[in-house]
Amino acid sequence: MEHSDNDKAFEDLDLSVQEFRRLGHGVIDMIADYYSTVREVPVFPPNNSTEVDREFLEELPKTGQDPAAILDEWRSKVLPHATHPGSPRFFGFVNGSGTMIGTLAEALAASVNMNTGAWKASPAATGIERRTIAWIAELIGYPVNCGGFFTSGGTMANFSAVLTALRNVAPYDTTDEGLQSQDREGRFTIYMSDHEGHISLIRVADLLNLGRSAVRRVPGNDDFTMNVQALERILDEDIARGDKPFCVVGQVGSINVGAIDPLEDIARICRDRGLWFHADGACGAVGAMLPDKAHLYAGLELADSVTLDPHKWLYIPYECGCLLVRDPEKLRRTFSITAPYLRGTLPTENTGLDYLEYGPQMSRGFKALKVWMTLKHYGVEGYRTLLGQNIRCAEHLDRLVRASTTFEALHQQNLFIYSFRYAPEALRAVAMESTVKAQQIDAYLDRLNQMIADQIQLSGVAFVMTTRIRNRTALRLSISSHRTTIEDIDLVFSKLREIGLELQSRYQSPDPSRSSDADSV
Ligand SMILES: *Cc1c(COP(=O)(O)O)cnc(C)c1O
Numbered sequence: 001m002e003h004s005d006n007d008k009a010f011e012d013l014d015l016s017v018q019e020f021r022r023l024g025h026g027v028i029d030m031i032a033d034y035y036s037t038v039r040e041v042p043v044f045p046p047n048n049s050t051e052v053d054r055e056f057l058e059e060l061p062k063t064g065q066d067p068a069a070i071l072d073e074w075r076s077k078v079l080p081h082a083t084h085p086g087s088p089r090f091f092g093f094v095n096g097s098g099t100m101i102g103t104l105a106e107a108l109a110a111s112v113n114m115n116t117g118a119w120k121a122s123p124a125a126t127g128i129e130r131r132t133i134a135w136i137a138e139l140i141g142y143p144v145n146c147g148g149f150f151t152s153g154g155t156m157a158n159f160s161a162v163l164t165a166l167r168n169v170a171p172y173d174t175t176d177e178g179l180q181s182q183d184r185e186g187r188f189t190i191y192m193s194d195h196e197g198h199i200s201l202i203r204v205a206d207l208l209n210l211g212r213s214a215v216r217r218v219p220g221n222d223d224f225t226m227n228v229q230a231l232e233r234i235l236d237e238d239i240a241r242g243d244k245p246f247c248v249v250g251q252v253g254s255i256n257v258g259a260i261d262p263l264e265d266i267a268r269i270c271r272d273r274g275l276w277f278h279a280d281g282a283c284g285a286v287g288a289m290l291p292d293k294a295h296l297y298a299g300l301e302l303a304d305s306v307t308l309d310p311h312k313w314l315y316i317p318y319e320c321g322c323l324l325v326r327d328p329e330k331l332r333r334t335f336s337i338t339a340p341y342l343r344g345t346l347p348t349e350n351t352g353l354d355y356l357e358y359g360p361q362m363s364r365g366f367k368a369l370k371v372w373m374t375l376k377h378y379g380v381e382g383y384r385t386l387l388g389q390n391i392r393c394a395e396h397l398d399r400l401v402r403a404s405t406t407f408e409a410l411h412q413q414n415l416f417i418y419s420f421r422y423a424p425e426a427l428r429a430v431a432m433e434s435t436v437k438a439q440q441i442d443a444y445l446d447r448l449n450q451m452i453a454d455q456i457q458l459s460g461v462a463f464v465m466t467t468r469i470r471n472r473t474a475l476r477l478s479i480s481s482h483r484t485t486i487e488d489i490d491l492v493f494s495k496l497r498e499i500g501l502e503l504q505s506r507y508q509s510p511d512p513s514r515s516s517d518a519d520s521v
Helices: 005-012 017-037 049-055 067-081 100-112 123-140 154-169 200-207 228-241 263-273 285-289 328-335 368-403 425-431 435-459 486-506 515-519
Strands: 147-151 188-193 215-218 244-251 276-280 305-308 321-325 407-409 417-422 465-469 472-478
Touching (some): 049 067, 100 368, 123 305, 123 321, 123 368, 154 200, 200 215, 215 228, 285 305, 368 486, 417 486, 425 435, 435 465, 435 486
Parallel strands (some): 188 215, 188 244, 244 276
Antiparallel strands (some): 147 321, 407 417, 417 472
């Protein structure tokens, strides 16, 4: 058969294996070069979004380009405008640092391109996911015969958990009519702690069309954990009013202060009332593997479901969230769906678990590979060392803050997330004198702390963000990089102090004798 020009063009659209090998080695060199500088690279790029977008202002390519030139743009265009969560001094959000073996796993997973929605498209990948889910359960002391799967992140894990709760606890089946039926009374409601309950649950209420107000906030204790007496009271009041509580969410390592709710109490309250107990451990659940912290996690094993983000405190490259559900059958009852084109019309021997029947996604990537490989690389011992190092860094930061006259501690140090504020003692003393002065000083310090965070970001030395702790702006560090050392903490702390003092001298603090000075920042 003769080759037409079209056949030739068609064949050229796949790389030759030889060319792939050459380009691939170049890519590995680029990544290795990157890793060799990741400790020093400015953590945040200095360009604004207009400048960054201008870099990518190109026409849709009409004809193909040289692959080597395309890959080179990673170095010339992408890296210069990247933020670097792999840096040991990236402390924003709750961002894992990305394991190197996870990077390699991503490339391998992409090469075979298995779709883990269905077993037939992914026998090995499904097997690895099932095994890895069981490993993760074992790691945190959860029943290993649980169900579960990897998701894009904690929000989708929380979503899947709350939908599973609704389907299994609601007094009537919501599968076909959803929440639309006219003849049903009362509102489905969810409960979480007021200060530290995670915003993703509001998103979940939205996605389920329960309405954002379906999430009820339970007052907390002084240590930011949920007050379980208040929970019981509110549940009883809501039930008496005709609402239909179905799910209580306990925080397992909360977003601002790393607090762990009283899990055993919440489990008991849920059991007594037939409610679903969901543990949101997106950032903190894996701390249960640490022998000296395990007591804080008592009751986690009683949760009906647990959210846990490997892309946070297991340092797995994005994306990777995870949901564990005690009873796999409840996942199937919630998500099972099928069509003739998904599984063939007659049962055959060569089948296995189809994840599309146990979770919200149909087509799915092979997220488990990067978790599986990293767990093998580090082992439980390696992970304990890394998590322990993060906690030691947070403890060190807490000591620096408490020993300083320039900063103020705002909560007891828990796991690896720590919030505090720039608040020199002299100003705090003035604030003690009267409510008016306290308000002026606090307003001034709120702005100063925000400016400190903005400035340290632009300095490139470290990436720190702010949050609100009991209505005050605070600096917040999530120490969730497997590369962070005590020296990095010393460096960021002295830089925050230097920036704070400099800003304070430039923007005078309010003179306590003259009330109008409060706006001098
Ligand atoms: C990060 C986080 C989430 C949301 O997870 P994503 O992976 O960002 O979707 C939910 N709950 C808690 C406690 C979190 O820290």
